[in-house]
Structure formats: C-alpha cells, structure tokens
Amino acid sequence: MSVLTSDHTALRPLGFAWLALLGLTALSLGLGIHWHGQGGLPLIVAGILWLKGWLVVRYFLEVGSVHPFIRRVLLAFIAITPLCLALTTLFAAQFARWASL
Known part of the structure; x- marks a missing residue:
C-alpha cells in the first residue's frame, strides 16, 4: 500500500501542472473574449504563452x-x-x- 501512496504522491505535481495549464488556457480564452482588440492584450498573451511552455518543459519534459x-x-x-x-x-x-x- 505504501508503494501505491508514493506513486500517487509522485504524480501530484503533474496533476497540479495540468490544472494550471487548463486554468491558463481558460484565462487566455476569457481575456480574448473580453479584451479583444485591446493594445496590451498580446503582451499578456505572450506572458501566458511563456508560462504554459515553461510548465510543459519543467513538469512533462523534465528539463531539470x-x-x-x-x-x-x-x-x-x-x-x-x-x-x-x-x-x-x-x-x-x-x-x-x-x-x-
């Protein structure tokens, strides 16, 4: 039973990263709907894009x-x-x- 618990605990950061990616995707969608055409929106989207890429590289590609x-x-x-x-x-x-x- 302890093996199952440790495996489940090891996957927890991946679950949080996945939820963060879903949240950032929803945030991007909401920003695009409500701030469409605003001047600073592409810079915010660029930041979100970098953060999503960093999450994927860090947690799923294990860049470390x-x-x-x-x-x-x-x-x-x-x-x-x-x-x-x-x-x-x-x-x-x-x-x-x-x-x-």
Whole structure:
C-alpha cells in the first residue's frame, strides 16, 4: 500500500501542472473574449504563452534532468514564440514595412 501512496504522491505535481495549464488556457480564452482588440492584450498573451511552455518543459519534459545543452535549447524554444509575439506587437509598423514587397 505504501508503494501505491508514493506513486500517487509522485504524480501530484503533474496533476497540479495540468490544472494550471487548463486554468491558463481558460484565462487566455476569457481575456480574448473580453479584451479583444485591446493594445496590451498580446503582451499578456505572450506572458501566458511563456508560462504554459515553461510548465510543459519543467513538469512533462523534465528539463531539470537533461543535458545542459538540451535544457538551453528547450528554454530558448519556449522563449522565442512569446518574444516574437511581443516584438510584433511593439513594432508592428516596422515589421509590416520589412515584410512588404
């Protein structure tokens, strides 16, 4: 019985991470519905996106137990998308000029 209890306890952080991901997804949906078109919303979404990526990498991909190179690649990967979203929000006109033919 103690083995079952210890296994159940070991899965508890994964359950909390999963609930946090569900909560952040619901928060994103609610923000999108109520603040659609607001100027600062993409920056908030970028923060939520980074936090969700960090939760996945930390709890489900177990970034703490991998080689440091892989850890850096994963952390850079979860930083790139929110960073691009924030830069696109802050410098939309410049990106549009660069992208136009």
